[in-house]
Amino acid sequence: MKIFLNKKSALLIAFMSASLLSLGQNKGSLFIIGGGDRSPALVKQMVETAKLKPHDYIVVLPMATSIPQESVAYISGQLSAACSNKITSFNFTRAQADNQQNWIDSVKNARFIFITGGDQNKFMDVVRGTQLYEALHQAFRNGATISGTSAGAAVMSQIMITGEEKGKSDKDSFREIKTNSVVTSTGMGFLTTAIIDQHFIIRSRYNRLLSALADHPDKTMIGIDEATAIIVTGKKVTVAGESQVVVVAKPQKLKTAGNKATFKNASIFLFFLPEKALN
Numbered sequence: 261m262k263i264f265l266n267k268k269s270a271l272l273i274a275f276m277s278a279s280l281l282s283l284g285q286n287k288g289s290l291f292i293i294g295g296g297d298r299s300p301a302l303v304k305q306m307v308e309t310a311k312l313k314p315h316d317y318i319v320v321l322p323m324a325t326s327i328p329q330e331s332v333a334y335i336s337g338q339l340s341a342a343c344s345n346k347i348t349s350f351n352f353t354r355a356q357a358d359n360q361q362n363w364i365d366s367v368k369n370a371r372f373i374f375i376t377g378g379d380q381n382k383f384m385d386v387v388r389g390t391q392l393y394e395a396l397h398q399a400f401r402n403g404a405t406i407s408g409t410s411a412g413a414a415v416m417s418q419i420m421i422t423g424e425e426k427g428k429s430d431k432d433s434f435r436e437i438k439t440n441s442v443v444t445s446t447g448m449g450f451l452t453t454a455i456i457d458q459h460f461i462i463r464s465r466y467n468r469l470l471s472a473l474a475d476h477p478d479k480t481m482i483g484i485d486e487a488t489a490i491i492v493t494g495k496k497v498t499v500a501g502e503s504q505v506v507v508v509a510k511p512q513k514l515k516t517a518g519n520k521a522t523f524k525n526a527s528i529f530l531f532f533l534p535e536k537a538l539n
Contacts, residue, residue, distance in 0.1 A: 286400050286401050286450075287400075287401060287402060287403040288399065288400040288401065288402070288403050288404045288405055288406060289309050289310070289405040289406075289491065289492060290405070290406055290407070290416060290450055290451070290490075290492040290493075291305075291306045291309050291310075291405055291406070291489055291491050291500075292408060292413045292416050292456060292484060292489055292490050292491075292492070293306075293407065293408065293409035293410070293412070293413055293458075293484070293488070293489040293501070294409075294410070294458040294459060294483075294485050294486050294487070294488050294489065294501075294503075294505075295377055295409055295413065295459045295486050296410075296459065296462070296485075296486025297486065297487050298409070298487065299501070299502065300338070300341065300342070302487065302489065302500060302501050302502075303339065303342050304342045305489075305491075306407055306489070307339065307342045309491055309493070310371055310372035310404075310405035311371075311405075312343055312345050312371055312372060314344075314345070316345055316370075316371035316372070317345055317346040317347070317366075317370060317372075318339060318343075318348070318370065318371070318372045318373070318374065319348055319349065319350065319366060319367055319370040319372070319374070320332050320335055320336065320347065320348070320349040320373075320374045320376065321349070321350060321351075321352070321367075321373065321374070321375050321376065321383075322349060322351050322376045323351060323352055323378075323382060323386045323387070324375065324377060324378030324380060324382050324383035324411040324415075325376050325378030325411075326378060326379075328349075328351045328376075331376040331377070331378070332349040332351075332376070335374055335376065336349075339374075345372075348366065350363045350366070350367065352386055352387070352392055354385065354386050354390070357386055357390035357391065357392035357393075358390045358392070361391075363392075364392055364395045365395070367395045367396060367399060368395035368396075368398045368399050368402075369399070370399055370404055371403070371404050371405070372404060373399060373404055373405070373406050373407070374407045374408070374409075374412070375406070375407070375408035375409075375411075375412030375415060376408075376409065376411075376412055377408075377410030377411045377412055378410070378411045378412075379411055380411040380412075380414040380420060380421075380422065380423070380447070381422050381423075382411075383411060383412070384415060384420065384445060384446065384447060384448075387448070388446060393448070396448065397448075397449075397450075400450060406450060409458075410458050410459065411458075413456050413458040413484060414456055414457070415447045415448045416447060416451050416456050417447050417448075417449070417450070417451045417452075417454055417455050417456045418446065418451065418452045419444050419446070419447065419455050419476060419479065420444060420445050420446060420447030420448075420455075420456075421442060421443075421444055421455060421457055421468070421472060422443045422444060422445050423443075424443040425441050425442065426440065426442075426443055434465070434467040434468040434471065435467065436467060436471075437467050437470045437474065437520070438471050438474070438519045438520055438521060439475055439519050439520075439521045440519055441471050441519065442468055442471045442472045442475060444472070444475075451492075453479060453480060454479060454481070454482050455469075455476060455480070455481050455482065456482050456484065457469050457481070457482065457483045457484070458484050458486075459486055460483030460485045460505075460506060461483070461485040461503060461504060461506070462485060462486050462503075465483060466506075469481045469483050469506075469508060470508065471521065473508055473509075473523075473526070474511070474514060474516070474523065477511050477514050477523070479509075480508070480509040481508040481509065482505065482506075483506040483507075483508075484505050485501075485503035485504050485505065485506075487501050487502040487503055488500070488501035488502060488503040488504065489501050490505055499531045504530060504531065505530075506529070506531075507528070507529040507530075507531065508526055508527070508529075509526065509527050509529075510525075510526060510527050511523035511524070511525070511526040512524050512525040513525070
């Protein structure tokens with residue numbers, strides 16, 4: 261198994277050599293946060309990534325959470341401390357995601373869109389296959405920054421980890437590395453060749469991500485820890501925040517016995533901020 265630690269400024273060269281991203285002609289950026297606390301510095305970097313002009317506005321989408329008012333108020337307060345742009349929120353229902361045209365147009369024309377945490381399945385049940393789904397992709401193609409935290413991070417990839425293990429009720433069980441155990445669904449598809457997992461290190465989700473790799477050996481697995489983000493702009497990918505990002509790709513000689521999986525010589529990349537590497 262090949263293990264690579266990034267220590268200096270060439271942050272994610274190995275990322276790109278693994279052909280992580282298929283963003284096509286999209287002009288936008290992704291700011292994908294692994295959940296947990298967001299420091300003022302991380303929020304500031306998120307706003308700077310969006311390159312907001314005075315007339316640009318921010319849209320918050322809280323459909324993943326069961327406490328939308330609280331979630332919107334919290335992120336709005338953080339964003340207001342970092343910029344003076346107008347902030348609005350739309351808590352779409354499934355019907356509104358196809359019929360509330362003024363809301364849909366506002367999403368399409370937003371420069372910065374933030375997807376809250378909660379339950380990624382709940383978010384996608386509202387958005388999948390609707391005009392809102394298309395509006396989000398149009399905003400991304402036009403240059404908007406799409407950000408999400410926790411569940412809002414999970415929805416970024418085309419193959420989305422739902423959080424469930426087949427045959428188990430405990431979302432964080434995953435005691436073994438097994439094939440056909442990680443339940444996946446269709447996410448937003450901003451990343452097509454990668455699968456995102458969040459709260460990664462603090463919740464020890466290694467078995468879950470490696471099990472997903474066994475099911476999808478052609479994809480790159482990205483585990484983002486709390487208070488940490490990956491920033492994708494064109495073909496440039498960097499890490500921001502306080503912890504680490506783990507990337508696993510290219511397993512060799514994948515074998516299964518029953519539903520137990522084994523493989524050799526996967527590449528593991530551990531990324532963190534250069535200043536942390538020098539401490």
